Amino acid sequence: MTNVPYILDILDQPNSLLTALEQFDPALLTPLVKAIRNNDFDRILITGMGGSLYASYPAWLTLANAGLPALWVDTAELIHHTPALVTSKTLLWIFSQSGKSAEIISAIDFGRIQKPAVLIATVNDIESPLAKAAQVQIPIHAEVEKTVSTRTYVNSLGVGQLAALALLGRNVEAAHGELIQAASAMETYLANWERRVQQIGNAIGFPKRLATLGRGSSLASTYTGALILGEASKFMATPYQAGEFRHGPLELATPDLTALIFAGPQETRNLNLRLLKDLRGYQVNAFWVGSEKNEWQIEIPRVPSIGLPLVEILPLQLLSIHFAQQIGVEPGHFFRTGKITLAE
Structure with a gap:
């Protein structure tokens, strides 16, 4: 069964994660650190759909545990039922591996929600509408998947948590090393x-x-x-x-x-x-x-x-x-x- 695309993607997750960690650049988020410390944003709202939304949950926990006014809302509910959560002073952080799923496109046309102060995109396709709309891109550097999310999910988890730490102005070196340890453990686990x-x-x-x-x-x-x-x-x-x-x-x-x-x-x-x-x-x-x-x-x-x-x-x-x-x-x-x- 090792020629099944889904299985091949599962087995490639440790290598894909290492690539994402190698490419992660906390300096991309440096301009936002001062703004967060100065309370320039009324809230940080993290959103997405499906696996991308769930992958963002640990990042939300990191920000919320630091005492920041951070919200975690799925994009379908955000655009249709709670659009007032996004204001001109909001830091909006969207997770979407494709950057072009239906709800994400509806969100970034800013017809249903207000245009935020800053839009961050954690995304795999850097040519996607989401990536192009964002002021700050956090690429997850996974090879294109043809089936259920595996590498994109794991990379979003790792990169999302590093980005949350970077937004808090923390040194991410230790966390980066711990994620490398996790990649090694994943490789060993999947060997059999x-x-x-x-x-x-x-x-x-x-x-x-x-x-x-x-x-x-x-x-x-x-x-x-x-x-x-x-x-x-x-x-x-x-x-x-x-x-x-x-x-x-x-x-x-x-x-x-x-x-x-x-x-x-x-x-x-x-x-x-x-x-x-x-x-x-x-x-x-x-x-x-x-x-x-x-x-x-x-x-x-x-x-x-x-x-x-x-x-x-x-x-x-x-x-x-x-x-x-x-x-x-x-x-x-x-x-x-x-x-x-x-x-x-």
């Missing part, structure tokens, strides 16, 4: 990808219902994991913020449910572990996606916290291969959509 697909498949099987659960930066993996299972393997999974799962969806906890719980950031790991044990007590087939070994572990490499969302997505990508095999479709093959969404 076929064996890992089999191991994950043997553990999870082909469940009737599947939920992905996480907190903090792992919400990127929680939502993107469910997204790619549907997109790449045509298997429906439901994502939940782990705390919210206790507020009603816990009633779904029966033996025909399988749950993948991302261990996630250290601050809330014990809460996630408690949920795992509770679900196991309800006879749910619950698994721990993390580097700490336990009897329910779906293994990921141990990496610094900035690299955690990048390695967390790997077992979900491999699970999508397993599900596609069970369903009888080529992993990553599009039947209804295409690489770029052109209709709202």
Whole structure:
């Protein structure tokens, strides 16, 4: 199956990430650092659609945890239901690998939202309408993909977090090195990808219902994991913020449910572990996606916290291969959509 484009893209992610890290230039954001410190912007609004939006979540967390007035809104909701969030003093940061999906084009024609003070584009296609409209471009330097986002997603995660640190005026050298460590760990993990697909498949099987659960930066993996299972393997999974799962969806906890719980950031790991044990007590087939070994572990490499969302997505990508095999479709093959969404 190594001639399948989706699988080839998965295997190329570590190399693609290294290219993006090598090309990242924090100096592009230097002019904005002073403006942020001087409170020249009323808010920083991060937006995007699908995997690009989810990839921006850790960057939003970085800015919000620094005490900045940062918002995270999907572009469809922004342009149709909350356009007043963008003002002439807003720093608007759009994540879009193509730079030309339907909602992004609607946003940057500035018919539905006001033109912001500054537009930043985290984008792969630097000739796209989004890139041309932006005052600041943050390229993710991924080779063109023909199928489900893999390299563009991982590169957006890495570059987005570095850019957020740069906007805070912080030295990104340490974080840059930690992301290089993550790329190396990803390469090692994927070296035996076929064996890992089999191991994950043997553990999870082909469940009737599947939920992905996480907190903090792992919400990127929680939502993107469910997204790619549907997109790449045509298997429906439901994502939940782990705390919210206790507020009603816990009633779904029966033996025909399988749950993948991302261990996630250290601050809330014990809460996630408690949920795992509770679900196991309800006879749910619950698994721990993390580097700490336990009897329910779906293994990921141990990496610094900035690299955690990048390695967390790997077992979900491999699970999508397993599900596609069970369903009888080529992993990553599009039947209804295409690489770029052109209709709202």
